[in-house]
Amino acid sequence: MSAASLSVLPKTGLSGLKENWHSDLLSGFLVFLIALPLCLGISMASGFPPMAGIITAIIGGVLISRINGSFVTINGPAAGLIVVVLSAVQELGAGDAMAGYRYTLAAIVFASVLQILMGFFKLGRLGSFFPASVVHGMLAAIGIIIMAKQINVVLGTTPEKGSSLFSTIAQIPHSILNLNPEIAMIGVSGLIILVIWSRIKNPTLEMVPAPLVVVLVGVGLARYFDLDHEHMYLFLPDAHFLPHHEATVGPIFLVAISDNFMSSFYFPDFSKSLTLEFWAAVVSICLVGSLESLLSAIAVDKLDPYKRHSDLDRDLTAVGAGNLIAGLIGGLPMIAEIVRSSANVNNGARTSWANFFHGLLLLLFVMLFPRLIHSIPLASLAALLVFTGFRLASPKEFAKVMGVGKEQLFMFVATIIGVLATDLLIGVAIGIITKFAIHMFQGVRLNNLFKIHFVIERPNADTVLVQIIGAAIFSNFMALKNELVRLEKGKTVIVQLNNAYLLDHTVMEAIHHFQQDYENEGGKCVFFGLETQDTYTRHPLAVRRMKPDNMSRRKSDHYGI
Helix, strand or coil: CCHHHHCCCCCCHHHHHHHHHHHHHHHHHHHHHHHHHHHHHHHHHCCCCCHHHHHHHHHHHHHHHHCCCCCCCEEECCHHHHHHHHHHHHHHHCCCHHHHHHHHHHHHHHHHHHHHHHHHCCCHHHHHHCCHHHHHHHHHHHHHHHHHHHHHHHHCCCCCCCCCHHHHHHCHHHHHHCCCHHHHHHHHHHHHHHHHHHHCCCHHHHCCCHHHHHHHHHHHHHHHCCHHHHCCCCCCCCHHHCCHHHCCCCCCCECCCCCCHHHHCCCCCCCCCCCHHHHHHHHHHHHHHHHHHHHHHHHHHHHCCCCCCCCHHHHHHHHHHHHHHHHHHCCCCCEEEHHHHHHHHHCCCCCCHHHHHHHHHHHHHHHHCHHHHHCCEHHHHHHHHHHHHHHHCCHHHHHHHHHHCHHHHHHHHHHHHHHHHCCHHHHHHHHHHHHHHHHHHCCCCHHHCCCCEEEEEEEECCEEEEEEEEEECCCCCHHHHHHHHCCCCCCEEEEECCCEEEECHHHHHHHHHHHHHHHHCCCEEEEECHHHEEECCCCCCCCEEECHHHCCHHHHHHCCC
16 A cells, blocks of 8 residues: 555545445455454353354444444454453352353443443543553463463363362363363364464465364364264253253353344343442453453554554443443453454455444354354364463563563563462552552652653744653653643654653653654654663663663752652
């Protein structure tokens, strides 16, 4: 795509549909092929019926794409929410899968109301309050949990009932030694395909979605092994969610859904809405879903070849509205999902109509061809989730964090351990507390933890001088970030750091993104004072601490910090 064509933004609304339907339809179709198996796998891993994820993706595509604040994001269920949803089902249901499912739907409804309110009160930028390493640590922990729970499905085994996470992990060697050969062949072949496909550089083959190849190979092997007859009935943890004629016979290795799409809808049960565990589920779903959605929308904006910026508050409100509908009729919570959104951009999507087409195609498929879904092996879906979990917690993620600084790795690992040992909310809190402790050790003063000191001046009509004084860290940067967003476009912004004695990684990342965005819109952004600071590593966004001999006592004393 030429630079000239990128300078003309695609139209939106019905005029955008008329102008871009061909590229958006093609991209929507390719994303539909990716979304179908992922929605099924995420649903079942979350303790929901298989169709719940597809219901959510349909809502996110057909309805929410018309009101959201982004351009090329894809809304639907995400692997990052598996842990919080499954935990809610197990905690609220106390062993009753159907009851836990309906209680969790009620929690999704309340969480969606909170998301709508967050968007209404313009709290979309709160996502930047959470330190980058803590967020990545949370996602890595989620990846580890997904792998631990899904590896048994890949191998055709099941852990002991009521096993804790660490017990489930400890049972993996036993599962490998006692695997079901035919099921394991399906699951492992899926993993091999995903690994090989991730290394392919052929543009033609890259157009074929890897999840589709995994599912097609899995369906072929399932037919070869005659799983529909020989291996259907070994164990069934979720018999409540099967069609009536299958619910009495024990677990199957193929996806079980009803032929009637209208029978896939369930309704929430609000009878536990006054309990502590219910509200813990509400807060978890709201926090993790909102944070993931905001971060994904920001990340997708950077991939958008037209460099458009999402309205994060409107997007959060739209996602909340989608979750409200999904919770009321039996769906999973949705977010702006990064993997499908990245594929959408790479496939040439121009507007949010691609999201609409992906949802519409899912709706048509489940209404017209439900029996095809029934032929998909669970091991193939589990392979997709294990691969997704590995990408969240791969050694590359640890190396990437370590490259920024040892203190970032410490926070990252502390968050992972906290999440694995307790739950997501406590784990994230442990990561944030660790971050505060590190900043105190680095010399951040108490009155600077939540209050940033800065001055914005305009020495002439074309120049804006932004001077940061004291410490700029994740917990106090919001005020300055809001002011930077409101700066006039097309000026020369000088960011003076001579009197900043500490800039943490989250702030360095935010300033870097501000510079990119501002210069993309025709302005210029320069930094003075970086030479007066030491960095902990050679990474350009590493924590910066002022050299003692360059500290300006006069300015610090003047501002009382």
